[in-house]
Amino acid sequence: MGYRLRNARPRVALWMLVALGDIVLLLTAAGLPLLFALLSVVTVTLAGVGAWRLARRGALAREHAATVVVPARRRA
Numbered sequence: 001m002g003y004r005l006r007n008a009r010p011r012v013a014l015w016m017l018v019a020l021g022d023i024v025l026l027l028t029a030a031g032l033p034l035l036f037a038l039l040s041v042v043t044v045t046l047a048g049v050g051a052w053r054l055a056r057r058g059a060l061a062r063e064h065a066a067t068v069v070v071p072a073r074r075r076a
Contacts, residue, residue, distance in 0.1 A: 027035050 027038065
């Protein structure tokens with residue numbers, strides 16, 4: 001059961017580098033138009049995620065706002 005406590009982050013980082021290298025090799029084999037298409041998809045995706053997180057941050061700030069009890073006013 002001790003294998004579950006081991007940190008697997010360096011191994012994941014290595015596989016991510018291998019996958020990135022494979023993508024670079026595929027892009028160089030496919031040509032420049034595929035590179036532009038991939039970069040545009042990544043750019044649109046990152047912009048969408050950034051806009052969603054920015055909008056979500058405002059919603060989260062409103063959810064966790066401190067509630068203040070305001071006593072009712074007396075009529076004179």
